[in-house]
Amino acid sequence: MKEQKPHRAPSMRDVAQLAGVSAQTVSRALSDHPNVQPETRQAVKDAAKSLGYRRNATARALVTGKSNMIGVITLSTSSYSRMTLIVGIEREAAARGYSVTFVSITNLSARSLEDGLGRLVAQGVDGIITAIPLQDSSTEVENLLSEVPSVAIDTPLPAGEQVVGFDQGHAARLAVEHLIECGHTNIWHVAGPKDWIESEARIAGWRRALEEHQLPVPPEIYGDWSAESGYRAGLILGRMPDATAAFVASDEMAFGLIKAVKELGRCVPEDISVVSIDDIELAAYCAPPLTTVRQPLEEMGRHAVRHLDVLLGDEEALEPQAKTTFIVPELIVRSSTAAR
Amino acid sequence: MKEQKPHRAPSMRDVAQLAGVSAQTVSRALSDHPNVQPETRQAVKDAAKSLGYRRNATARALVTGKSNMIGVITLSTSSYSRMTLIVGIEREAAARGYSVTFVSITNLSARSLEDGLGRLVAQGVDGIITAIPLQDSSTEVENLLSEVPSVAIDTPLPAGEQVVGFDQGHAARLAVEHLIECGHTNIWHVAGPKDWIESEARIAGWRRALEEHQLPVPPEIYGDWSAESGYRAGLILGRMPDATAAFVASDEMAFGLIKAVKELGRCVPEDISVVSIDDIELAAYCAPPLTTVRQPLEEMGRHAVRHLDVLLGDEEALEPQAKTTFIVPELIVRSSTAAR
DNA sequence: CCATAGCTTGTTATCGATAACAAGAGCAGT
DNA sequence: ACTGCTCTTGTTATCGATAACAAGCTATGG
Numbered sequence: 252m253k254e255q256k257p258h259r260a261p262s263m264r265d266v267a268q269l270a271g272v273s274a275q276t277v278s279r280a281l282s283d284h285p286n287v288q289p290e291t292r293q294a295v296k297d298a299a300k301s302l303g304y305r306r307n308a309t310a311r312a313l314v315t316g317k318s319n320m321i322g323v324i325t326l327s328t329s330s331y332s333r334m335t336l337i338v339g340i341e342r343e344a345a346a347r348g349y350s351v352t353f354v355s356i357t358n359l360s361a362r363s364l365e366d367g368l369g370r371l372v373a374q375g376v377d378g379i380i381t382a383i384p385l386q387d388s389s390t391e392v393e394n395l396l397s398e399v400p401s402v403a404i405d406t407p408l409p410a411g412e413q414v415v416g417f418d419q420g421h422a423a424r425l426a427v428e429h430l431i432e433c434g435h436t437n438i439w440h441v442a443g444p445k446d447w448i449e450s451e452a453r454i455a456g457w458r459r460a461l462e463e464h465q466l467p468v469p470p471e472i473y474g475d476w477s478a479e480s481g482y483r484a485g486l487i488l489g490r491m492p493d494a495t496a497a498f499v500a501s502d503e504m505a506f507g508l509i510k511a512v513k514e515l516g517r518c519v520p521e522d523i524s525v526v527s528i529d530d531i532e533l534a535a536y537c538a539p540p541l542t543t544v545r546q547p548l549e550e551m552g553r554h555a556v557r558h559l560d561v562l563l564g565d566e567e568a569l570e571p572q573a574k575t576t577f578i579v580p581e582l583i584v585r586s587s588t589a590a591r
Numbered sequence: 592m593k594e595q596k597p598h599r600a601p602s603m604r605d606v607a608q609l610a611g612v613s614a615q616t617v618s619r620a621l622s623d624h625p626n627v628q629p630e631t632r633q634a635v636k637d638a639a640k641s642l643g644y645r646r647n648a649t650a651r652a653l654v655t656g657k658s659n660m661i662g663v664i665t666l667s668t669s670s671y672s673r674m675t676l677i678v679g680i681e682r683e684a685a686a687r688g689y690s691v692t693f694v695s696i697t698n699l700s701a702r703s704l705e706d707g708l709g710r711l712v713a714q715g716v717d718g719i720i721t722a723i724p725l726q727d728s729s730t731e732v733e734n735l736l737s738e739v740p741s742v743a744i745d746t747p748l749p750a751g752e753q754v755v756g757f758d759q760g761h762a763a764r765l766a767v768e769h770l771i772e773c774g775h776t777n778i779w780h781v782a783g784p785k786d787w788i789e790s791e792a793r794i795a796g797w798r799r800a801l802e803e804h805q806l807p808v809p810p811e812i813y814g815d816w817s818a819e820s821g822y823r824a825g826l827i828l829g830r831m832p833d834a835t836a837a838f839v840a841s842d843e844m845a846f847g848l849i850k851a852v853k854e855l856g857r858c859v860p861e862d863i864s865v866v867s868i869d870d871i872e873l874a875a876y877c878a879p880p881l882t883t884v885r886q887p888l889e890e891m892g893r894h895a896v897r898h899l900d901v902l903l904g905d906e907e908a909l910e911p912q913a914k915t916t917f918i919v920p921e922l923i924v925r926s927s928t929a930a931r
Numbered sequence: 932c933c934a935t936a937g938c939t940t941g942t943t944a945t946c947g948a949t950a951a952c953a954a955g956a957g958c959a960g961t
Numbered sequence: 962a963c964t965g966c967t968c969t970t971g972t973t974a975t976c977g978a979t980a981a982c983a984a985g986c987t988a989t990g991g
Binding site: 260303305306307308309310312313318320327330331333334337338341342345350351352353354355357369370371372373374375394398477478481482503506507509510513532533535536537538540 | 600643645646647648649650652653658660667670671673674677678681682685690691692693694695697709710711712713714715734738817818821822843846847849850853872873875876877878880
């Protein structure tokens, strides 16, 4: 065995030497710059391959000012939805030659948002995708976001110049109107946490739909997206004899709610119909299978990357452009809802 | 409005000028280097703050050779387990001052592994965490892995110097022995896909437990971790009158299996007992709640980062060390299993 | 036959930080 | 008072690439 030293990775200089050209020519040859003699290019490529040369992204980033990294900031809930979003982002980013660095924060305070964004900016990302449901922010956050192009999913963060949106209000309406069509008149809502903008939007959609159909609007019950919180809500709802329908803000909470309701001796959908939002993979395997409004998170992640890519690439070429991509919600009827 | 130009972020030189010192002193002051006069340090910090200075991680990485980034490579399934793992990794990494870049691959071919690892290495990560269930690899993959310290979760990849492991065989044994204690003698297994090392280990554990108790070993049924594949397996198992117990390799497949079995008119756990592995959040909200063996993915992610940190920091100081952290599986009994 | 243009390649400067070395100040010990 | 040490700060070189400029060479046309 001879490789003793930590054998520094080969640099462009090494390749240049082996190929008998200058470093700059190597750079040009490997970047597929047009004005390079074919045989020179080939020689360079051969030399590079034989040395196992790999371009140093750090040096490249330093001089070009572009890191080809995009940052994603999200809440660190391990929910299905977040994961799906991130997978979508990663795939589209990889396809477009970006790598993704990923920061999760544990709470919605401006403090922790600043921290997370700060880490991303310090890292030198070219752009940021915020997948955070924050309602408001601090000036420090705005500063951070103004330093780097950013795209917001769900939430119109200040300075988040473009937005990929899912019309939460419309999704809620689809869910509620389905229940109404089934003949329900007493439709409760189990909402997400108060400080999430999605929760607000879904509550508003639910309320508006009820009002338009001149149905009574019961008070909403708050959960925290977890199945456990849905279970607690179910314990409350299940005891109300006149509650025959619930619109639940997430599939996971619906799982919890259904469990509680069944434990109280009532049946879904015979006694209580349940619709939710998300359509996670397990939704079809709940008992009964969940009627739900599909939110295509992976696709939303991909859209976010596409927007960001345009923002980064075209250098304020097309200013107005499509400011927002709206994804249309789709109702998926399974067996957790039934006619009265 | 006066800020017309893209106002280049302030550099160390700017701070130095404002504070009336040299760039090197700024570097020292901000890095909390000991030999700096207190008032100088303060002056530098004030200047930095007033300019909104942020250290350029790229330049720093170039000269120090350390990027403080760790790379994670994983399969792009949007399963709960992967997400939980990643959240654990990200949290621990953030706590230790690393940022995380994240690559997912869509299949287990050596080709795509090479591609993913290549992206990570080219990105300049300091270390890599492989969370891939690959059985074997190519020499190219080994080259890549030998360039950068790496830690493997689950799978002992070649050159993955340290391993965070979960004793899949033991987990399987716990599950099977629980069924045996319940009086079952005909215990089937719905396994994960053939090319996953976890699947193999769970199959082996299941088989060994049965053999030790001198019980018959039926052929295993393969799934692909998805609830859908569990459902298909359930359609097969549910038709066998003498099958009274199933050990399913993941909670998600168990959801599917239970649905199928119920559709065939048999009850869980009265007719068929089901144990699985993972303990995802929804496991407790299945109907019936799943008896399962808990696999603490978040903790495993954190361990991986700790190992990697040691590997990166101590510079071959403590060579042997704890080569592997083994996490102990824990059986969680709920209601999907019952005595015969 | 010279001028102009285009192609190919090399040279030098630069990105923003830190490492390594150097230099001046202050202080103690002989 | 001189030597030698420590503390503080500054200077210069460097990491690995690319941008900008420069130079040599080959066509092409008048």
